[in-house]
Amino acid sequence: MARMLRRLRKGFQSLTSFSAATIQPNLSASESSRSEVALLSFFSPKPRDFSLPNSSWGSEMMRLYDHYNSQCEAETEGGQTQGSPWQRLPSYNRSLKYAPGGVYLSKIVQSKARLFTRNIREPGAAFEYALFVNKGEKKCVCIFQAGWLLEGPPGHVHGGAIATMIDTVTGTHATFLSGPIMTANLNIAYRSPIPLGSTVLIESSLDTQEGRKTFISCKVMSTDGSKLHTEATVLFVSINVSHLVRGG
Numbered sequence: 001m002a003r004m005l006r007r008l009r010k011g012f013q014s015l016t017s018f019s020a021a022t023i024q025p026n027l028s029a030s031e032s033s034r035s036e037v038a039l040l041s042f043f044s045p046k047p048r049d050f051s052l053p054n055s056s057w058g059s060e061m062m063r064l065y066d067h068y069n070s071q072c073e074a075e076t077e078g079g080q081t082q083g084s085p086w087q088r089l090p091s092y093n094r095s096l097k098y099a100p101g102g103v104y105l106s107k108i109v110q111s112k113a114r115l116f117t118r119n120i121r122e123p124g125a126a127f128e129y130a131l132f133v134n135k136g137e138k139k140c141v142c143i144f145q146a147g148w149l150l151e152g153p154p155g156h157v158h159g160g161a162i163a164t165m166i167d168t169v170t171g172t173h174a175t176f177l178s179g180p181i182m183t184a185n186l187n188i189a190y191r192s193p194i195p196l197g198s199t200v201l202i203e204s205s206l207d208t209q210e211g212r213k214t215f216i217s218c219k220v221m222s223t224d225g226s227k228l229h230t231e232a233t234v235l236f237v238s239i240n241v242s243h244l245v246r247g248g
């Protein structure tokens with residue numbers, strides 16, 4: 001048991017480092033992005049990365065993807081990475097499984113489990129999103145296209161789906177900053193409805209870190225920044241692996 005916990009702890013540590021090796025090279029134009037990504041996915045032994053462009057992505061999603069991706073760390077021919085504060089975070093279904101020791105925890109928790117937002121096969125039907133973190137500014141940006149299965153009020157996105165995305169983006173950001181965490185408190189103000197099928201920006205920024213507590217603020221905005229759809233403040237509490245194994 002002690003050996004297994006050691007492996008799990010190591011796995012969590014490597015999970016939080018989001019290895020640069022998992023980051024795809026920068027892609028500039030929309031079309032080349034899609035085809036190169038399709039090729040990379042086909043030949044890669046890694047599981048599918050759901051945060052790469054697919055045929056369901058609209059022009060605004062692709063424009064923003066290219067905008068942020070072009071600012072990310074790029075691998076040079078020598079295998080070195082060029083310095084940039086921006087980093088794209090891949091999805092890898094349930095990243096837990098792909099860290100050393102993560103397989104054990106996945107089995108204990110539930111072997112068929114997958115991150116909630118990545119559980120619908122049809123491209124474009126639900127949560128299409130990609131995350132970029134800025135290490136220097138300690139902020140995180142998500143581009144999010146809301147599919148037709150996320151309807152709440154007619155023609156608009158369900159508040160629970162918006163909360164899910166806020167929890168996912170801020171939770172990933174907090175994990176990046178503080179290691180393994182759980183959401184302790186999530187406060188949301190819904191300011192204006194999000195049209196179904198539209199693309200929005202979800203911005204997460206670090207407020208403070210106090211001991212085991214990480215406080216994050218989040219805004220969901222229209223892509224031109226003119227409309228505030230939703231705002232939230234979130235508290236994450238750092239946990240250790242045994243918290244999950246024991247069930248809290």
Ligand SMILES: CCCCCCCCCC(=O)SCCNC(=O)CCNC(=O)[C@H](O)C(C)(C)COP(=O)(O)OP(=O)(O)OC[C@H]1O[C@@H](n2cnc3c(N)ncnc32)[C@H](O)[C@@H]1OP(=O)(O)O
Nearest residue numbers: 095167168171172175182183184185211213235237239248
């Ligand atoms: C790569 C990964 C990508 C992940 C993306 C997805 C992220 C999704 C994240 C989630 O959705 S997690 C699921 C929803 N959350 C839960 O189910 C958490 C359930 N609650 C717990 O497990 C525990 O209550 C918790 C870990 C949050 C805290 O329990 P602990 O026993 O570890 O902490 P403790 O009670 O000692 O509190 C530590 C500090 O946090 C404070 N605190 C804890 N819960 C709080 C709360 N609810 N509100 C305000 N403050 C709170 C508490 O007052 C204290 O502050 P001080 O240090 O200043 O004394």
